[in-house]
Structure formats: C-alpha cells, structure tokens
Amino acid sequence: MEKDVIKKQLLEMLGPDIVLTQDIDLMYYSYDSSFFTKLTPLSPSAVVLPRSVEDVQKVMRFAYQNKVNVIPRGAGTGETGGCVAIEGGIILDLSSWNDIVEIDAPNMQVIVRPGIIHANLNEQLAAYNLFFPPDPGSSKMCTIGGMVANNASGLRAVKYGCTEQYILGLEMVLANGDIMYTGGINARCIKNVSGLNLTKLMIGSEGVLGIITRIRLRCWPKPRARGIAMVVFDKLDDAPATVLDVYREGILPSGIEILDSSAISAVNQFKPHINLPDAEAILLFEVDGNPPSVEFEGNVIKEVAGKRARSVEWSTEPKRMAELWEGRSITATAAARVRADGTRVFAGEDISVPLSRVADTLRAIRALGAKYDIKVVNYGHIGDGNVHTAPVINPEIPEEVERVKKLVHEIHLLAIEMGGSTTGEHGVGIVRRQYAGLEHGNAVDYMRKIKMAFDPEGIMNPGKLF
Ligand SMILES: Cc1cc2nc3c(=O)[nH]c(=O)nc-3n(C[C@H](O)[C@H](O)[C@H](O)COP(=O)(O)OP(=O)(O)OC[C@H]3O[C@@H](n4cnc5c(N)ncnc54)[C@H](O)[C@@H]3O)c2cc1C
Numbered sequence: 486m487e488k489d490v491i492k493k494q495l496l497e498m499l500g501p502d503i504v505l506t507q508d509i510d511l512m513y514y515s516y517d518s519s520f521f522t523k524l525t526p527l528s529p530s531a532v533v534l535p536r537s538v539e540d541v542q543k544v545m546r547f548a549y550q551n552k553v554n555v556i557p558r559g560a561g562t563g564e565t566g567g568c569v570a571i572e573g574g575i576i577l578d579l580s581s582w583n584d585i586v587e588i589d590a591p592n593m594q595v596i597v598r599p600g601i602i603h604a605n606l607n608e609q610l611a612a613y614n615l616f617f618p619p620d621p622g623s624s625k626m627c628t629i630g631g632m633v634a635n636n637a638s639g640l641r642a643v644k645y646g647c648t649e650q651y652i653l654g655l656e657m658v659l660a661n662g663d664i665m666y667t668g669g670i671n672a673r674c675i676k677n678v679s680g681l682n683l684t685k686l687m688i689g690s691e692g693v694l695g696i697i698t699r700i701r702l703r704c705w706p707k708p709r710a711r712g713i714a715m716v717v718f719d720k721l722d723d724a725p726a727t728v729l730d731v732y733r734e735g736i737l738p739s740g741i742e743i744l745d746s747s748a749i750s751a752v753n754q755f756k757p758h759i760n761l762p763d764a765e766a767i768l769l770f771e772v773d774g775n776p777p778s779v780e781f782e783g784n785v786i787k788e789v790a791g792k793r794a795r796s797v798e799w800s801t802e803p804k805r806m807a808e809l810w811e812g813r814s815i816t817a818t819a820a821a822r823v824r825a826d827g828t829r830v831f832a833g834e835d836i837s838v839p840l841s842r843v844a845d846t847l848r849a850i851r852a853l854g855a856k857y858d859i860k861v862v863n864y865g866h867i868g869d870g871n872v873h874t875a876p877v878i879n880p881e882i883p884e885e886v887e888r889v890k891k892l893v894h895e896i897h898l899l900a901i902e903m904g905g906s907t908t909g910e911h912g913v914g915i916v917r918r919q920y921a922g923l924e925h926g927n928a929v930d931y932m933r934k935i936k937m938a939f940d941p942e943g944i945m946n947p948g949k950l951f
Contacts, residue, residue: 486551488530491575495531498543505532514576517561517568520832521916524886529556529570534578538658538698541577545696546662548575548944555660556946557692559600559631562623564831565914567635567691571948577696579630585609586699592673594653596701599630615704618645621910622817630697635912636689640740640771643868645705647910649688653677656699657687660940668701675703686935691912692946694939708773711739712783712801715809716768716790721745723793724766725843728867730789731770736782740771741868742813745847748820748864752812755819761812764795768867769813776801813864820862820875827860827877832916833893836900837909838870849899850874857892859885871909898923913950921951 492506505511508528515526530553535541548555554574561568570576583600590613597606604624607616620639621627627637633655638647653675654668667684669677687694718724728741744752744767752761761767768790772782783799790797800806821829838846847863854861854876865873876892878885897907897920907913907920921929929951939945 486553488573491530491551491553494547495533495544495575498547499533499540503534503536503540505534514558514561514578515569517563517566518831519564519566519914519916520830520880521566521914522569523880527566527569527571528573529576530573532576532578534581536582538656538664541658541696541698542662542664544575544577545658545660549661549942552942552944554944554947555696557630557634557696559628559634560602560623560626562627563631563635563914564834564911565908565916567912567914567946567949568631569915571915574944579696579698580628582698583628588613588615589673590615593675593704594673594701595704596699597629598699599633599697600628603627603629603632610704611707613704614707616707617651617702618705619648619651620645629700629702633688633697633700634690634692635910638910640742640866642866642871643741644737644739644773649685651703652684652688652700653703654701655684655687655697657695658698659695660942660945664698665695672701689912691914691949693936693950694945708739708775710776710779710801711771711773711806712779712799713806713809714768714770714772714783714786714790714797714799716770716786716794717762717764717796718766718768718793719764719795720793721765721847722844724768725840725867727768727790727793728840730792731786734785734789736772736785738770738782738786738868739773740769741866742769742771743767743843743865743867744769744813744816745863747851747860747862748816749812751819751823751862752816755822756811756815759812759815762796767812769810771810816862816864817873817875820864821877823860823862824877824879826879828880829862830876830878830880830889830893832876832889833896833907834873834875835865835909835911836872836874836896836905836907838872838900838903838905840867840870842903842905843867843870843872846872846899846903846905849903850896853892853895853899857888859889859892861892866909869909870905915949918949918951
C-alpha cells in the first residue's frame with residue numbers, strides 16, 4: 486500500500502492527535518541506539534501513539550487487511566535496530582501509554598501498560614517496599630514493554646535473573662487484531678503450570694509475534710542492606726577463578742562486575758580523580774540482603790578473594806560504596822572517550838560466554854582489536870559471563886567503519902565458538918539475525934513456523950530475529 490494512502494487512512498481512523506505523518510517526525514523514528522541505524526537510518530510510513538487496546542486493535546486490523554507492516558516500539562534504546570521499519574510500515578510507539586493499572590501489593594505483583602519506564606515503576610513500588618529486580622543500564626529510559634520484548638536484564642542478573650523470571654501474564658494484540666491473554670485470563674497467582682507457556686514464548690520475541698499491551702509483573706521485597714567489595718588482580722585469569730571460588734563458598738552476590746586493563750585505563754583517563762589501581766583486572770562484588778547476612782557474605786568474599794588478589798576492600802558505608810562503584814558506573818561513557826575523535830560503536834557489544842571461558846574471551850578480543858587496529862574497551866557482568874565490548878572508531882572514516890564491521894563479526898563468531906551466544910541481553914533485531922542458524926540450527930525452522938502461526942501475513946516487525 487502506498488505511503489500516502491496509509492497516512493490518510495490512519496489519520497481518518499485515529500485522528501491527528503495520535504498519528505504522526507510529517508517527514509521530520511518520521512525521521513526521529515528511523516533510529517534506535519544501534520550503530521546499525523546510525524549508518525542506515527530507516528524511516529517508517531507513519532507512526533501511531535496508541536493510548537488504548539482499541540487503538541492498537543484498529544491499527545492491526547487495518548494493517549492485516551492491507552498487508553502493511555507494523556513495528557512496535559518502546560523508548561528506542563535497543564541496540565539492534567529492533568524497533569525500526571526495515572521495509573516501511575507503521576511504527577506503534579507505545580512509550581506514552583505508561584499507566585500503572587494496579588499495584589497489587591498483597592499478591593506481590595503489579596499490572597502495567599507497556600510504556601512505563603523501568604525506573605519510574607520501581608520508584609512507585611518503593612512505597613510498598615517492593616521492587617522489580619532486573620536493572621538495565623538504560624533503567625531511566627527504557628520501557629517495561631521493551632524489556633519484556635527483549636528479555637532485558639542487567640548488573641543484578643547474577644542473583645535476580647532476567648525479565649522473564651518476573652512476567653506472570655501478558656495481554657497481547659495479535660497480527661489480525663485479536664486479543665490474547667497469557668498466564669490466565671483472571672489469574673493473580675504466582676505459580677501456574679497450566680497449558681503451554683505462551684507467556685515465555687512472548688518474552689524476548691522482539692515484536693515479531695504481537696503487540697504487548699499489558700503486563701502482570703511479579704515483584705520482590707526490597708533488600709534492607711548492601712555492601713561492595715573491590716578486588717584488584719595482577720593476573721587476568723585470577724578474576725574468573727575468584728568468581729568460582731566465591732560461588733563454591735555458597736555465596737551468590739547480587740552483582741559481579743569486571744573491568745579489564747582496557748576499562749581501568751579508560752576510566753582513569755576520563756576521570757583521573759577516580760584513580761583506579763593499575764591492574765590486569767578489577768572485580769566488583771555487590772551483596773544484598775539483611776544486614777547480618779550482608780556482613781557475613783562480605784567477610785567470606787574478603788577472605789576468599791584475598792587468596793588470589795593483590796588487594797580487597799569491602800564496605801557497607803554508603804559514601805565509600807558509591808566511590809568504589811563509581812568507576813564501573815562511568816565505564817560505558819569512559820570507553821567512548823579513549824580517542825579524542827572517536828565514538829563508541831554499539832555492535833557486538835553484549836556477547837555471553839561460559840564462565841570458564843571469560844578470560845580466554847577477553848584475551849581473544851584484545852587480539853582481535855590488535856588485528857584490526859581498533860581500540861576495544863572490555864567490561865561486563867562476569868558473574869554470568871556477559872561480556873561488554875566497546876570498540877571505538879571515528880565513524881566519519883569509511884575505511885574504519887569497514888574495519889569495525891569485520892571486527893564485530895569476528896566477536897560474534899568468537900562468542901559462538903566459545904560455547905556462548907551473540908547476545909546475552911540486548912537481543913537480535915536486524916544486526917544479529919545472520920547468526921541465528923549458526924546458534925540454533927534447525928530450531929530456527931520451528932521458530933519460523935511459530936511466527937507463521939501468529940502472523941500468517943508476515944506483517945509483524947519483519948526482517949528481525951531470523
Ligand atoms: C545506555 C544503554 C544501556 C543499556 N543497558 C542495558 C542493560 O544493562 N541490559 C539490557 O538488557 N539492555 C540494555 N540496553 C538495551 C535496551 O535498553 C533494552 O533492550 C531495553 O529493554 C529496550 O527497551 P525500549 O523500551 O527502549 O525498547 P525499544 O528499543 O523501543 O524496542 C526493543 C524491541 O522491543 C520491541 N517492543 C517494544 N515494545 C514492545 C511492545 N509493547 N510489544 C511488542 N514488542 C515491543 C521492539 O519492536 C524491538 O524489537 C541498554 C541501552 C542503552 C542505550
């Protein structure tokens with residue numbers, strides 16, 4: 486269907502308040518946070534900002550009848566081009582549909598619309614001493630709908646897991662405009678094993694199976710205390726070995742982060758006052774819980790880590806904890822500044838490898854950086870093997886862009902070779918779909934069949950995932 490006809494019909498159906506058709510508006514929607522869309526912005530035909538299930542149903546029925554593509558979008562913080570229109574179509578921007586429908590504190594759950602921002606939700610839950618534990622670095626920007634669609638996680642996945650662990654049920658509008666409820670139509674229970682688990686199927690489906698319009702989330706009680714240990718190593722291999730030593734003592738920290746030598750020097754170059762020790766690697770352990778258990782676990786970490794480390798510092802004092810964590814909290818920004826004319830490339834940025842291969846992976850990435858003559862800063866969530874790599878280039882130099890593409894391709898292949906995955910957090914979108922067969926083999930054929938069952942016309946976020 487012609488772009489102009491799509492615009493006209495949407496305007497007639499929904500009105501100018503929630504339909505955007507001007508080129509300047511559409512341009513905004515041609516990007517997410519990926520390097521891919523910086524190189525290749527892709528404009529949609531129109532944008533709709535729905536505020537109700539009926540709005541979404543109207544769009545889907547229209548799109549289904551006329552075979553127009555529909556691309557759901559939250560805040561556009563995704564790193565994979567997942568929410569852009571690869572072949573034109575309608576973007577459904579759900580970010581302004583952000584109500585909390587109900588905080589059901591006695592049942593330890595909350596029901597929200599998809600556009601609510603992660604940090605805002607946790608602010609509201611704090612009044613009930615509850616929280617939704619997954620904690621992406623984009624917490625102040627990303628929507629819960631986007632987190633469900635990408636199965637997002639973050640620093641504390643070590644202990645609290647990913648978004649999938651907390652989704653009790655979904656309301657979805659499907660490609661043909663039908664509404665589907667997963668997890669029980671009226672259910673408010675936490676445990677539920679009846680039927681095929683369609684909730685899990687929808688989590689991480691990146692908008693290719695339907696539009697998430699309501700989410701029932703499980704909440705946890707907020708821990709009362711936390712403590713931080715900073716552990717400094719002269720040998721890279723001692724860092725992952727120490728993580729295993731701590732696990733063997735029966736301790737499950739809420740976060741375990743690594744900064745390798747590249748990240749340490751990036752932080753010190755960006756903010757010299759932080760003055761991280763010059764070392765091969767630094768680990769940060771975060772422990773949370775009740776005050777006596779935090780103290781106990783901190784002491785065990787101090788003792789165990791001390792066997793391999795150059796130094797260990799443990800604190801439960803808020804000011805000192807913030808100082809110990811400061812280097813990690815600015816690593817992503819610091820990485821982008823290691824070169825005066827450089828920009829950090831968000832590509833190949835979140836591979837996941839087995840714990841036993843983390844040190845080998847970091848060494849291999851350093852070698853790849855040298856091979857392509859590109860600075861790469863390495864850090865990440867070592868507690869679950871999720872490595873963040875930050876190549877820094879000048880994107881105005883086409884030859885550098887070509888070189889970084891080759892580097893990133895090799896990083897993705899490296900992850901699979903190590904027995905890992907091309908993405909531990911950020912998802913597949915456009916940029917990693919070429920690896921689907923390599924990672925999953927013939928399971929991809931069954932993924933396609935599932936998509937066909939929900940979306941026979943292939944209008945839901947085409948060109949993503951596989
Ligand atoms: C600075 C920064 C830090 C980040 N840190 C982390 C991190 O620590 N952990 C992590 O996991 N990710 C991280 N990310 C990536 C990103 O924030 C997450 O993937 C987030 O979940 C995306 O949410 P969003 O609302 O921006 O979704 P978008 O980017 O708008 O969309 C992402 C995908 O979800 C689909 N989608 C969105 N809403 C819906 C819906 N209602 N129904 C169906 N499909 C939908 C889209 O089609 C797209 O495929 C980071 C990004 C940035 C920029």
